[in-house]
Amino acid sequence: MKIAAIVGSLRKDSFNMRLARYMQEQFKHKLDIEILKIHELPFYNQDIELDPPESVKIFKHKVSMADAVLWITPEYNYSIPGVTKNAIDWLSRVDKVMKGKPSWILGSSMGFLGSVRAQLHLREILFSPSIASPFYPGNEVYIGTAHEKFNEHGELIHEPTKQYLKTVTDHFIEWMESGSWRFSTSSR
Numbered sequence: 001m002k003i004a005a006i007v008g009s010l011r012k013d014s015f016n017m018r019l020a021r022y023m024q025e026q027f028k029h030k031l032d033i034e035i036l037k038i039h040e041l042p043f044y045n046q047d048i049e050l051d052p053p054e055s056v057k058i059f060k061h062k063v064s065m066a067d068a069v070l071w072i073t074p075e076y077n078y079s080i081p082g083v084t085k086n087a088i089d090w091l092s093r094v095d096k097v098m099k100g101k102p103s104w105i106l107g108s109s110m111g112f113l114g115s116v117r118a119q120l121h122l123r124e125i126l127f128s129p130s131i132a133s134p135f136y137p138g139n140e141v142y143i144g145t146a147h148e149k150f151n152e153h154g155e156l157i158h159e160p161t162k163q164y165l166k167t168v169t170d171h172f173i174e175w176m177e178s179g180s181w182r183f184s185t186s187s188r
């Protein structure tokens with residue numbers, strides 16, 4: 001199963017990027033996860049949407065070829081980071097490659113709530129008509145106090161979180177394989 005991962009943090013030591021790399025490595029026998037380069041995307045501009053830069057074309061093509069998109073989000077000021085919204089805005093226009101494509105959301109933050117408010121906003125955006133992405137509804141993943149769950153080498157060391165991620169991943173794969181996401185109300 002091919003998964004396009006969109007990670008909403010550009011910083012070198014990002015916990016969310018570490019989480020993305022953990023998912024990529026840990027579940028490589030089940031999922032082919034590619035972390036997309038959203039830092040190469042320019043700011044969305046309607047003037048250039050019909051003939052966008054190569055980075056946008058490649059990004060949209062990779063999303064269109066994926067079976068699902070994995071959003072891994074920090075929380076910035078109670079919402080998703082601007083880089084994630086920028087990526088969504090590109091995806092929502094012209095060929096609208098997200099329409100009907102399933103989404104899966106994970107997130108972490110250094111606070112206790114583990115990106116819950118950002119994820120709620122993200123779910124709302126995924127419902128919007130030009131995105132219309134059915135998202136995996138179960139096993140929400142909010143990894144709070146991230147700085148206590150990854151070590152100085154960037155490795156996830158918190159066993160209950162690792163176990164939970166395994167359970168969630170298995171359930172996500174079951175959901176994808178069942179095809180039930182096709183009947184989600186967000187798939188318009």
Ligand code: FNR
Nearest residue numbers: 009011014015016017074075076077078109110111
């Ligand atoms: C934050 N942070 C944060 N945390 C949170 O729980 N709720 C919030 O609203 C915010 N807001 C916020 C805004 C901005 C601009 C920054 C830089 C940070 C803290 C944030 O969760 C923490 O820095 C994470 O480590 C960011 O994710 P990465 O970069 O580690 O993936």
